[in-house]
Structures are given as structure tokens and as C-alpha cells.
Amino acid sequence: MxxxxxxxxxxxxxxxxxxxLFVPTILFFFFGASYRVFRYFAVYKKPFVPYATSVMRETSSTEKVKRLVDTFANSSKVGMKRKPITTGTGLLMHLALIVMIFLLAQHMIFWAYYIPPYKILFPLAIPESSTDGELALTLATSPYTSTPYPFVHDIWGPLTIILNGQYITYLLIILLGIYLGHKFHALAEGLTLRSGxxxxxxxxxxxxxxxxxxxxxxxxxxxxxxxxxxxxxxxxxxxxxxxxxxxxxxxxxxxxxxxxxxxxxxxxxxxx
Incomplete structure (x- = not known):
């Protein structure tokens, strides 16, 4: 049109x-993801970890949750000890990407168009620039037209001076640059890198x-x-x-x- x-x-x-092309893209993604998950379960081999006994004592729900948290945290702990720069960069990059993809106001409108219940998260939206946060911090002004979520009185308040699409994008560019630099360095040392x-x-x-x-x-x-x-x-x-x-x-x-x-x-x- x-x-x-x-x-x-x-x-x-x-x-x-x-x-x-968005809907066909999602369908193609689910097809590929289904294949990867199926292959994961089909070829997965559980490593055998020897213990003095295979009889498990009763474990409380709290202990199970603690073990789940430890399972995820251990990989980051090991990574921070062995490769602190790349691991720290990766963790920050993941966090920044999640915020940008799912909480940037423009992206949230896009998601809500295809997934209407996503509107529930609108109060958590972050602005595209730091202007809103600067107004909230320095002038405490309100928009002339009343809105459900006034742009300078949202849940983030003055924090939007740094928590906004503009600054997070700058951070992502730096973090991705570090990550790509690490890849180039590995390539220069003769290491094989996957095309993916x-x-x-x-x-x-x-x-x-x-x-x-x-x-x-x-x-x-x-x-x-x-x-x-x-x-x-x-x-x-x-x-x-x-x-x-x-x-x-x-x-x-x-x-x-x-x-x-x-x-x-x-x-x-x-x-x-």
C-alpha cells in the first residue's frame, strides 16, 4: 500500500x-528452534558424576531452588575467574539487549501489536532518549495533555537519564565492539571460529x-x-x-x- x-x-x-515478513520470520524461527531442541534431547548424553551413594536424602523446596540458582551462577563464576573481560562483557551485553528488545517504548508497541497482553508491561517502558529523565530531574514538569503514563512521571523517574534507548545503544555498540575485537584477536591467533x-x-x-x-x-x-x-x-x-x-x-x-x-x-x- x-x-x-x-x-x-x-x-x-x-x-x-x-x-x-515478520509473521513468516517467526514461523521460520519456531521451525528451526523446534529442530534444535529436538536434536538437543535426541543426542544429549548425561555425564555420569560418581557419588558415594545414589540414594538421595529428602531435599527441601528451598534447597532445590538454591541448587537451581547455583547451577546458573556457577558458570558465570567460573567465567569471571578464567575470562573476566569477555564474561563480564557478555553478561552486560545480554542485560542491555533484553532491556532494549523488550522495554524500549517503540519496541513494546511493536510487540503489543502482535501480542496484545504485552500492554500490561507498558508502565515499564523506557524512553528513546535522556530528555524525559532530564526534565524530571531538573524541571519536574508535566505534559500539557494528561496521559495515563506522564512522560516525566513514569516508574523509572529521573533514572531515565541513563536508562534510555540512546545511552543503552551506545553501551551496546561498545560491548559488541569489545566482543568482536575478541573474535578478531582469536582469529589472529589461529583459532577456528564458526561462521555462526x-x-x-x-x-x-x-x-x-x-x-x-x-x-x-x-x-x-x-x-x-x-x-x-x-x-x-x-x-x-x-x-x-x-x-x-x-x-x-x-x-x-x-x-x-x-x-x-x-x-x-x-x-x-x-x-x-
Missing amino acids: QLPFGDYLVGNSLYPLALD DWWFFLLLYIDVILGLLATSHIPNNVVAYDNLLGAHILIAEVLIATLPFTRGFHMFEFYLGKVREWYFMTYRRGEK
Whole structure:
């Protein structure tokens, strides 16, 4: 569909194409994810851990929860001891990505369009820039038009000076740069890297920059904005569609593996 906007047809850009491809992208992702999960269970071999006895004592619910937390925390503890820079960078990058993908106001509107109950999380939305937080901190002003969630009196308050899409994007660019630098360093030392590593992180880096340019309206014209936003969504769709076959899928497989590890350590300890 094309709509007239001055001398420019709004529909004549990458943006509507990106929107049309979103549902097929999700379907392709679920197909690939189902394959990866099936393969994980099909080829998984539980490592045998010897114990003095395979008879388990009664374990309280509190102890089970504690073991679950320890199972997840241990990998980070070991990583921080062996590779503190890459592990710390990875943890911060994961946190920043989660906040950006699921709590940035523009992204939340997108998710709520396809998943209406997502609107419940709207009060947690973070703004795209630090302007709202600066107003809340320095002027304590309110918008002239009343809204359900006044932009300077949201749940985050002045914290939005730093908790906003603009600054988190800067942080992501730095963290991804460190991570890619580590990959280049490993490559220079002759280590073999999987193509999925490069594919995922390079596309993610490009997508973050495109999102920043689109949000900042650089360049400042409607044609460029539509194409930048469309390219941002298209690359995100490529990332989502190929996620089950790249390094990025570890964000799901890691948790699956840790839960499985906790299950065997707690309920089937000492089995061969």
C-alpha cells in the first residue's frame, strides 16, 4: 500500500516489506528452534558424576531452588575467574539487549501489536532518549495533555537519564565492539571460529547502528527514515529467522542445559 506524503509515497520503502515478513520470520524461527531442541534431547548424553551413594536424602523446596540458582551462577563464576573481560562483557551485553528488545517504548508497541497482553508491561517502558529523565530531574514538569503514563512521571523517574534507548545503544555498540575485537584477536591467533559467530554478532552490530540512526532521524528526511527503519526490522528478522542455526541460540540452549543439569543433579543423582 502506498500513501501520499508530499512528493513521497510512504509505502514505497523497505518498511512495509519488513512488516509483511515478520509473521513468516517467526514461523521460520519456531521451525528451526523446534529442530534444535529436538536434536538437543535426541543426542544429549548425561555425564555420569560418581557419588558415594545414589540414594538421595529428602531435599527441601528451598534447597532445590538454591541448587537451581547455583547451577546458573556457577558458570558465570567460573567465567569471571578464567575470562573476566569477555564474561563480564557478555553478561552486560545480554542485560542491555533484553532491556532494549523488550522495554524500549517503540519496541513494546511493536510487540503489543502482535501480542496484545504485552500492554500490561507498558508502565515499564523506557524512553528513546535522556530528555524525559532530564526534565524530571531538573524541571519536574508535566505534559500539557494528561496521559495515563506522564512522560516525566513514569516508574523509572529521573533514572531515565541513563536508562534510555540512546545511552543503552551506545553501551551496546561498545560491548559488541569489545566482543568482536575478541573474535578478531582469536582469529589472529589461529583459532577456528564458526561462521555462526560472525553472522550473528556482525548482523547484530549493524542492526543496533541502524536502529540508532533511525531513532535519531539521521539523515533527517522521511525517505531515509522509512528505509532505515525498514532495514533495521529486516535485519532483525534475518537474525530471528537464522537464530536457531547461529551462536545466538545459546541464549535458549544455555538455560535448557542448565535446567537439565539441575534436574539430574537434584532428582537423578548418581545414575549411570
